[in-house]
Amino acid sequence: MSLNADPIPTAPRRASPVLSRLACTVVQPILSRVVRRIAERHPSLFARLGPHQTTDFLIDPIELPFALHLRPDPEALVFRAVPRADAPPAGATIRGKFLLLLELVDSEEDGDAAFFSRDLDVSGDTEAVVRLRNALDDVDGSIAEETAEMFGPPGRAILARLRKTYTNDNEGHPAR
Amino acid sequence: MSLAELICPAGTPAALRTAVDAGADAVYCGFQDATNARNFPGLNFTPDEMQAAVAYAHAKGTNVLLALNTYPPAGQVDLWRQAADAGARFGVDAFIVADMGVADYIARTHPQVRLHLSVQAAASSPEAIRYYCENFGVKRVVLPRILTIPEIRQIRTEIPCEIETFIFGNHGLMVEGRCSLTNYLTGQSTNMDGVCSPASDVQYQRHENGSMSSQLAGFTIDCFGAEEKAGYPTICKGRYTAPHRKEGYYAFEEPVSLNLSRLLPELIDAGVHAFKIEGRQRSKSYVRGVVTAFRKAVDDIRAGRPADMADLVALTEGQKQTQGAFETKKWR
Amino acid sequence: MTKLTLGPIAYHWSAERRRDFYARIADEAPVDEVYLGEVICSKRAPFHEADLPATIERLERAGKTVILSSLAEVMLRRERKATEDLAAMDSPEIEINNAAGLYARGKRAHRIGPFMNAYNEATIAWTAGQGATHVCLPGELPAQSIAVAAQAARGLGLGVEVQVFGRASLAVSARCYHARAHGRTKDNCQFVCEEDDDGMPLRTTDDRPILRVNGIQTQSESYVDLLPEIGQLAQHGVTHLRLMPQDVDMVAVAELFRAVADKNQALDEAEARMRQLCGDVPFSNGFYHGTAGYRRIASAAAG
Numbered sequence: 001m002s003l004n005a006d007p008i009p010t011a012p013r014r015a016s017p018v019l020s021r022l023a024c025t026v027v028q029p030i031l032s033r034v035v036r037r038i039a040e041r042h043p044s045l046f047a048r049l050g051p052h053q054t055t056d057f058l059i060d061p062i063e064l065p066f067a068l069h070l071r072p073d074p075e076a077l078v079f080r081a082v083p084r085a086d087a088p089p090a091g092a093t094i095r096g097k098f099l100l101l102l103e104l105v106d107s108e109e110d111g112d113a114a115f116f117s118r119d120l121d122v123s124g125d126t127e128a129v130v131r132l133r134n135a136l137d138d139v140d141g142s143i144a145e146e147t148a149e150m151f152g153p154p155g156r157a158i159l160a161r162l163r164k165t166y167t168n169d170n171e172g173h174p175a176r
Numbered sequence: 177m178s179l180a181e182l183i184c185p186a187g188t189p190a191a192l193r194t195a196v197d198a199g200a201d202a203v204y205c206g207f208q209d210a211t212n213a214r215n216f217p218g219l220n221f222t223p224d225e226m227q228a229a230v231a232y233a234h235a236k237g238t239n240v241l242l243a244l245n246t247y248p249p250a251g252q253v254d255l256w257r258q259a260a261d262a263g264a265r266f267g268v269d270a271f272i273v274a275d276m277g278v279a280d281y282i283a284r285t286h287p288q289v290r291l292h293l294s295v296q297a298a299a300s301s302p303e304a305i306r307y308y309c310e311n312f313g314v315k316r317v318v319l320p321r322i323l324t325i326p327e328i329r330q331i332r333t334e335i336p337c338e339i340e341t342f343i344f345g346n347h348g349l350m351v352e353g354r355c356s357l358t359n360y361l362t363g364q365s366t367n368m369d370g371v372c373s374p375a376s377d378v379q380y381q382r383h384e385n386g387s388m389s390s391q392l393a394g395f396t397i398d399c400f401g402a403e404e405k406a407g408y409p410t411i412c413k414g415r416y417t418a419p420h421r422k423e424g425y426y427a428f429e430e431p432v433s434l435n436l437s438r439l440l441p442e443l444i445d446a447g448v449h450a451f452k453i454e455g456r457q458r459s460k461s462y463v464r465g466v467v468t469a470f471r472k473a474v475d476d477i478r479a480g481r482p483a484d485m486a487d488l489v490a491l492t493e494g495q496k497q498t499q500g501a502f503e504t505k506k507w508r
Numbered sequence: 509m510t511k512l513t514l515g516p517i518a519y520h521w522s523a524e525r526r527r528d529f530y531a532r533i534a535d536e537a538p539v540d541e542v543y544l545g546e547v548i549c550s551k552r553a554p555f556h557e558a559d560l561p562a563t564i565e566r567l568e569r570a571g572k573t574v575i576l577s578s579l580a581e582v583m584l585r586r587e588r589k590a591t592e593d594l595a596a597m598d599s600p601e602i603e604i605n606n607a608a609g610l611y612a613r614g615k616r617a618h619r620i621g622p623f624m625n626a627y628n629e630a631t632i633a634w635t636a637g638q639g640a641t642h643v644c645l646p647g648e649l650p651a652q653s654i655a656v657a658a659q660a661a662r663g664l665g666l667g668v669e670v671q672v673f674g675r676a677s678l679a680v681s682a683r684c685y686h687a688r689a690h691g692r693t694k695d696n697c698q699f700v701c702e703e704d705d706d707g708m709p710l711r712t713t714d715d716r717p718i719l720r721v722n723g724i725q726t727q728s729e730s731y732v733d734l735l736p737e738i739g740q741l742a743q744h745g746v747t748h749l750r751l752m753p754q755d756v757d758m759v760a761v762a763e764l765f766r767a768v769a770d771k772n773q774a775l776d777e778a779e780a781r782m783r784q785l786c787g788d789v790p791f792s793n794g795f796y797h798g799t800a801g802y803r804r805i806a807s808a809a810a811g
Contacts (some may be wrong), residue, residue: 006438020422048188048218107460116406116431127217127375134218137459138188247627250657251647277630297607300583300682303591304607311638322583322682350580350679350726354623356648356720357678360728360801363794365648368627393800396712412679416710416718418689424713425686427721501682508683508694 020083023065025103027081031068035079041146046074048135052128058090061098072132092124099162104133106142145163179473180444180451180474183241183340184467187219187456192229194460195238199471202239204272205229206370210252211259212243213296214456215370217458220349227266231396239269245294247275247353247367255304258282264289272318273297274353279312292316294342296353296367302334309337316340318452321348321434322501322508332447343436344466345454347500349412349429357411361393373410380409398431399424405439407431435497436483440478443502510742510769511540511668512762515752516547516577516720518677520702523556529753534570537759538766540752541573545594547580547605547623548680549723550587551697564600569636575601580623580680581724582608603644615639622646622671622750623680627653631658642667644750647676647732650798651740658745667747672734673761674752675707675720675727676792676801685721692726706755717790728801730792734808735779736770737796756785 039045048070056078059068061110066089071078082088094101095120103109104120109135114120122129136143148155184200186192186300195203206212208220210496221229226242233240242263248256260271264286271289273279274296282291299305299319308314316338319328338346350357359365362377364472377393386402390409400406413431415424416443436443440451451474453466501507514533517526533542544563546553564574579587594602595612604610604793605621619642620626620635626643635643643661645654645668659669686708687697701708707720720727731754734741738749746789749769751762763783767773782791794803 047222050217055431060450104459107464110409110459110462110465112458113462118388118400118404118406122380125376125379126380130216130375131218133459134188134216137191140190140193194588220516245808247646248630250628250632250653250655250660253628254654273623275627275631276634277632280634281630296640298581299607300581301588301606301608303588303611304582307607307611310611320682327583349683350681353625354580355679356646356795356801358677359725359795360647360678363798363800363803367625367646367648395716395718396714399713411719415713416712417713418708418721420689424643425689425717427689427710428681428683428726505695506693 012173017083017085019111020065021136023025024083025082026064029083030151031079033150035077036069037146037150039074039077042139043074045135045139046072046140051130052125053090055091055125055128055134056088056092057128058087059101060084060093060095062095064098069073072135090124090164092126092128093122095121102144102162104142106138107137108142111137179449180440180478181449181472182467182474183452185456185458185463186229187214187216188460189221189225189229191460191463193232194463195467196233196236198467200238200462200467202241202269202450203229203233204241204243204280204452206243206245207259207262209255209259210246210368211248211256211296212242212426213245213366213370213372215246216457217375217402223262223266226262226268230266230268230506232399234267241270241292242268243261243272243294244278245272245274245296246370247296248278249368250363253277253281255278257285261288270315271282276312279308279314285332287313289310290315293337294318294353295320295342295348296340298353302331305331305337309335309408315474316449318342320407322351324505325439325502328443328448328502338449338450340450341436341443341448341502342441342454343440344470345458346408346433347429347434347498348430353407355412358392361395361411362370373408378409405431411501430496432496432498434500436499436502437473437483439499439502440473440483444477509572510536510738511747511748512765513541513748513750514539514544514758514762515674515750516543516545516751518548518675518725518727519705519707519755520549520555520699520723522702523559523571525705526556527559529758532759534566534572537762539572539762541604541748542567543575543576543577545577547577548619549701550579550584550590550701551683551694552701552723553590560652568600571778573601575603575619577603577621578605578609580605580621581682582606582773583682589663599668601641601711603642608671610635610638613639617641619667620644622677624655627785629657632661632666633656636661636664640666642748644669644671644748647671648795648801650800651737651744653745654746654796656742658747662745662747666770669747669748669750670734670741670746671732671750671752672738672741672765673750674754676730676732676795677725678719678728678801679726681724684724685726686723688695689721694808696722707722726790730790730802730804731786732793732795733782733791733795734796735782736763736775737769737793738765741770754786754789756789757788758783 057070148159181201184195186203186205274294379391389399412428476483603619603621605623622644684694686701709717794801797805
């Protein structure tokens, strides 16, 4: 199965349960740090989420061995990596390639355009997704850059490499 | 105000700063309530944000147009009056209005602020436009997207105000301000609540074969094949069957966007004063891309150079574009 | 006493059918006022304009007040001319549906039509100051706003009208959807809309009835039926109840509304009869109750 040949992210990559859990354990401390930092620096984000601060979002980067569970509750922030098999029931699910998701967070890419081109798949509570999108879109600067900065030169290197890979994967893509 | 002004959407403070920085001559925006026609979840400005936005825009020489372009239902007019009062206090450069009661209030209470007639007022003839100019002192009309360029040219000779036309973005099919389709299915009104296909009533469903259907309040609006581009889940862009059309067809319009980039010189020549870019519900990325491209195009045209438009198709709905009625009345 | 009115025919009924229809309305229907004229498509007007004087005379002879309604959309030269000509008339009364008509009419007496978007007391007060004598409220206005609007209008001496029967007008467009369904354009429509006396039905792709197409107009699939609500409407201060002509026995429909308004017939009996008259067409009152327009809300405090 080639992901590149299929622009529609229908089938997330299957990873072995053991590998999934291991990957989750490795990335979890990073995720916790990232989300705390973003919440501290961009408190206005929560106001735009309105009633969906307590909604469970499942962010599903199709080529990664795990999904991300986000509950943007300022009182009890959750952002954790979960094996797909153990994913909680989500109020809303957003599925797409990892770097597309990252670019959406950063407003490098337009969410509606990604949706029109079917590169982005949304299910569940559509209003929750729209609110999250609008809340993130009101953040100035780049969350991805900020995150990379937190990890110094290695962080920046990883981000640069990700972007390069994604650009190569998507040559000739109409949305690029 | 100079000729060929670029009027750009701002759904959030960050989008407003993006539009200003990308070269907008003016931005239009609204409060977080029913007083404007993009009353969408997580979008728009608190009073504090509006005040700061006006300061930011003015510091860079950009005008701010406040959209108060919905119709207050009886008993709730005060919300619109308060929004106008706040806008005047913050120093917005114009109000964009549709309702006669709101226009009358602003004309009497804040006569120093310009009034623009929203597309929601559906003024599509010189007489209708003159009605608003003569009674409320309207300085500019935003024309409905249903007129051909020769028709616009003719209107220009018969009205005492500036003309603003849409040049890019969502392509509304129904006469704006006269559409209750969303309210019929969802109970939320475009005219009174400022919503169109509210996200809370939208459901997307994926099917085994890779197709995806969109529903509004439980009514199937469209179903896209695995390889098909998608559109907004609005009733006027849906696929239906009719007695003569047993296969589903786009009864009103296909999911296409308006893109008049190639017609800009003709529009200027026809007397259009300002170009409006639709999309307050879109992201900063869209705003940056579209405003930058049109800024360059307008500057090229002003300098007498041929305009080289970046390809904006990727940002369009259904990734298809049209020149709609502007190009030919056969569109009707 | 609450008056019953018959709204303008929205469809492209043939001249013959219109003549028969209004003859019967004149002779049999307990309606007080009748609106005539083409509101939807300027191309249709020539088909029945010639009969207008005779129809007006016939209805007035039967004791009905006649009002001429103007086009909802005014863009083309012929539409501007039609609106101007209508606005120049001294009698009968006119109902204006587009700001072009307001401009042409100036401060001379007129009625504000349902397409004029008189949603609130501020707009109603403005129009009253410009010579409006009567206002038909937008079809999507909920009960609580109808009450406020009606009170304001009455205070200014205006008649207040609400549609209580027939398909709701949901949208108008510059494009003709009847022509489009048949692969034609508006300029080359060949009047294909004449085939659908009650609008062309649209169904969702999973076969659920949803809307009706009438030329440039989009209507509700359901008939608005506010028979159970007309008592409340009278209490709100609504003076006129509008019945929109549909492809059903409109005389019988008018009789039911008259009988219920006058408390000469029990509501449930009248509703059962209404159901018989309208066949399979769903009824709705959602707009009135502030919910999705297509819905039918059981009224707790009817009458």
